[in-house]
Amino acid sequence: MLSVKQRFHEYFVSDSGKDFQDAIKLLFVQSPLDKKVRRRIKVIVSDANLVTIYFSERIEAFLALGRLMVAAKNAPFGLVKSKQALIAAGMEFDINVTVEELGFKLDTSSRGVPAVERLQDLTISLSLYGYRTLFIYMEDTFVVENEPFFGYMQKRFTYEDFVALGKTAKSVGIEIIPSILLIDDIKSLIKWPIYSSILQAPPNNEEKYDLFHRVILAVSEPLESKRIHINVGEKTHEYFVQKVYAKCSKYLGNMQIDRECFNSEIQSYSAHLKRVVDISRSLNIVPAFYTDSIEICPKEQSINRVKFPEDCNVDVDTETFIQLNEALGDSEIEFIHRNYASEESAFDKKIKLLGSLVDDDTFLKQKRKWSICLSLWSWNRFWVALYWSVNMMESGFTAALKNNIKHVYITAWSHDGSEISMASVEAALAFFSELVHTKNEQSSRSDVMQRVDESFKVLFRRPASFSDMLVACALDQPSEFPVGWGITNLAKWLTWEDPLTAHLNPQLAETNLITHYRILTDNLDTKISQFLRQLRMQGSEFDGIEYHPLSFPAALARFLHRKLTFYRIFSIAYSNNDKKQMAKLIGRRVDGTKLSEVSVLEDLLLCLSSLHSLHHKIWMLEFDPLGWAQIESRYGVLKIRLESTRKLIFSYLQDESAAVRELKSYFFQKAKIHTVEVFALPLFTWSQAAFLGPTE
Structure with a gap:
């Protein structure tokens, strides 16, 4: 409890004095854990100054405490407290415990290694x-x-x-x-x-x-x-499985395999996994594996990368799964189903299939624990795709309930620099917890959302509501799609792509993204201003507004508005050979003399500098400094390219042949990269950005 008191000191008082006499006392009563009885946390207001919490396991006491802290923050009572006032404030409640274990997996291997102090706060x-x-x-x-x-x-x-x-x-x-x-x-x-x-x-x-x-x-x-x-990675999987599969199937049609060949060759993989298990057990540690570590799909691609339904859904080689499971021996092992994008029905079908494969062996069935792992869709992004994640959490948790799986996890993957906002990760974690602990036949998404709006500000100490965090998802929202459906990682592409050799920007040139990012900037700035105004009305101040969770998406939207505006004006002016407009872009007249006002390109560079400075401050708060160079190098490249673009335009205005030739090369061919349907996915990759050929 001391750790909670230190982090949330404003909610607690010392154990003596008048403040202690007036404070609400909490009495924790632990009851024996009976696995035959449905677990429930019960919180009762005993009198005007006493709340009693009945719980079975330690973590349940902290869950109840969190609910009480949220109620206290929003309590309608004043100095005079009564039993009825505490009940009206929401300090009397029941929580049905639907899972035995709720877990979170955090990626620290993409340059973003959190400071230990931040991890302690997170726990x-x-x-x-x-x-x-x-x-x-x-x-x-x-x-x-x-x-x-x-x-x-x-x-x-x-x-x-x-x-x-x-x-x-x-x-x-x-x-x-x-x-x-x-x-x-x-x-x-x-x-x-x-x-x-x-x-x-x-x-x-x-x-x-x-x-x-x-x-x-x-x-x-x-x-x-x-x-x-x-985790069984691609190299191990390729060495033991993919080559064996290719060897035993290449002479047969219809993706069939030579079973005798395959059973013989796969034994080396069985022995390897068994050795890994034995090493863990020698240290008295229970190993856990993703189920796709021992799944074999009738495809030659890596089955260890099950991110989309078509990779390895329900088309599993059941005989090999049974063989590998038996080879792991009678040690206790946890199997984790992971699902990042499959539909609920397909995921449910796969869970039932794999579970049925161990039902016949009663002894091994007792030695295997099943769990589910979902994803927050934080990979390769600035901001978690919260709408998409909410859909996946709901469907994944429903599948867990249907199949009586009591261990449910959620993962925040990072990527090549860890650019993801941890505030957006925390928002998703808040939703998942409230979903799990609020879920019942009568509850709806709006019920869960209301609870998240109440708790997120308090328990993660963020000066924004969950609804505010949802607004920032528009960073990645193409204007052709309604909010909440298929949000891509659009902002990251548009931010880092080259100002001259841009390939995504031209695809969206006819959309309203310039207006979209201007409106988003205004909306986020307004929310931040409203927060500051409320503080001033309360006689308080907020030091470090740059650490407001909406400050970074607001700065990013502002930069994207400027960048897209620059590209639009620049491409039109060049196509029309409008040298006056091109000169104005860099703050010049056609004759090369300077204009007094700040140019579009200069404004863009100032926005980039502000974004860079803000990003650096946030990074140093969340992560160890050693990983920052990966991201800063991107800012450096982008800054140099924008500055060289300014020089190129100036040289072009002087009719320098080299500049004329260089600019012509950038606009010589326009190609269609992909169809708009690709935006229906929560992210798109370089492989999907393959040129389909020049347009008219």
């Missing part, structure tokens, strides 16, 4: 939302004894970091579970010659197993972990 907020588990995904972002090049030149969690984090987490009822890769799948190791020989050896190399043992020990010992999540 406290998670506990008040009822999260029982925090998975920390780490490829090489931790120290391994006698391995100085493991995670070299980046932030690494030390033994002491893990001890401090584990202590805080344990105090609020949260278990920290390391999530790691097999040695072959840690891509960064290939940079260091010291690992060249071990990486060239087959996966079942003894030296490699020894390193894996020490890796598990490095993360589990200081955290006192009893479980570990082991």
